[in-house]
Structures are given as structure tokens and as C-alpha cells.
Amino acid sequence: MKKIILASSNKGKVREIKEFCQDFEVVAFSEVMPKFEIIEDGNTFKENAIIKAKAIYEKLNPEDKQNSIVLADDSGISVPALGNIPGIYSARFAGEDASDKDNLYKLINELKVNNLKITSAYYTACMAIVSKNGESTVHGWMYGNVIDETRGNNGFGYDPMFIPLNYEKTLGELDEKIKAQFSHRVRALHLVKLLLKVY
Numbered sequence: 001m002k003k004i005i006l007a008s009s010n011k012g013k014v015r016e017i018k019e020f021c022q023d024f025e026v027v028a029f030s031e032v033m034p035k036f037e038i039i040e041d042g043n044t045f046k047e048n049a050i051i052k053a054k055a056i057y058e059k060l061n062p063e064d065k066q067n068s069i070v071l072a073d074d075s076g077i078s079v080p081a082l083g084n085i086p087g088i089y090s091a092r093f094a095g096e097d098a099s100d101k102d103n104l105y106k107l108i109n110e111l112k113v114n115n116l117k118i119t120s121a122y123y124t125a126c127m128a129i130v131s132k133n134g135e136s137t138v139h140g141w142m143y144g145n146v147i148d149e150t151r152g153n154n155g156f157g158y159d160p161m162f163i164p165l166n167y168e169k170t171l172g173e174l175d176e177k178i179k180a181q182f183s184h185r186v187r188a189l190h191l192v193k194l195l196l197k198v199y
Helices: 011-020 045-059 062-067 087-092 100-113 176-182 184-196
Strands: 003-006 025-028 068-079 118-131 134-147 162-164
Touching (some): 003 062, 068 100, 118 162
Parallel strands (some): 003 068
16 A cells, blocks of 8 residues: 655644545654654745655655655635735744634734625645655645634634635535535545556
8 A cells, every 4th residue: 555645744634635545544744754844935835835745755764765655735725805815824824833723813804904704715725746756736726705704613724714615604614524525625636646546
């Protein structure tokens, strides 16, 4: 069985990817090496995903380099009415050490300051694969609206304020099985699975 090493310690992301890739042995990079800081200084989700995947792959032992695939995810939410913020800064919107709640409430505050009770938004997920066979990236998107309040406790990140297209409830209110049908990360993972056949 191929091993996928995730270049993430975000528990929500790790859980989602493990559930989707059950045909593979999936481990977080912190399970095979000490945690270390990766400087994500790219200008796009794609650049940052590649930076993370390469950084982890370069630190693998020779055996893992031969037998493993590193999968990195860079994702976030963008609000066009606010100049597409927070975008690639979604995970650190309220500061480098910000929690999910800190980021969530900062974006809610930005909506309130701009008198936006509801406005269009979209999630982007870029996934990068790095292995002995090279590197590739794929993207997935999820569209909908953000609101200036939180509803529900499901999901993580900005989910309690995001209402996907064709729904009236936020991802925080919807059953997580519903999100798993069409989320930006799931759409990217469908493409990842195709790539894994040649990696």
C-alpha cells in the first residue's frame, strides 16, 4: 500500500483527507519527522502548496523518498466584495498565531465594517503532489456566500459563516457528510486520486 505523507498538521484537513483516501496509508508529516517551520512566501495557493510539499519531501529518509508521496494542501476563502481577502492568508488572517475562531471573527468584522450582511465568496483548494516521479498540482473550488454571523458548530475554519450554493444553511449547520460531497478539498482530491494512479 502506498504511503501518503500529508504536509499539514491541521487536524481538520488531516481528518478530511484520511477519510477520502482510505485506499492509502495516510500519515501527517509530524508522524514521520519532527515538526519544523515552513515559510509560505508564495503569491498563490499553488506556489504555497508546492513549497510545503517540497519542504517535507526533501526531509524524508531515503526509503520514504522511494516509497511515499507527499501531499500538500493550501486552501482558503476569498470574498470578492472585499478585494478577495483573506485568500492565501486565510489561515493567518488575524495574525501568525491566530486560531480558527480569531480568523473567523476577523472576517465577520470586515463584513460588518463594510455593511455586508451577506455577499458572495468562494473556497479554493490547491493540492500539490511531490514524489520521486516529480510534482503536480490540482485545484478545487466551492462557491457560495458568507454572512456576518456564525451559525452551527460543524466543520472548521470559516465554515460557520459560509453558505454553499443551493443551500440555506451554513457549513457549520449542515451535516459534514453533505460538505464531503462537494467541498473544494474533495473536488481537488478527486483529481489527486487520478494522479496517484501514475505516481
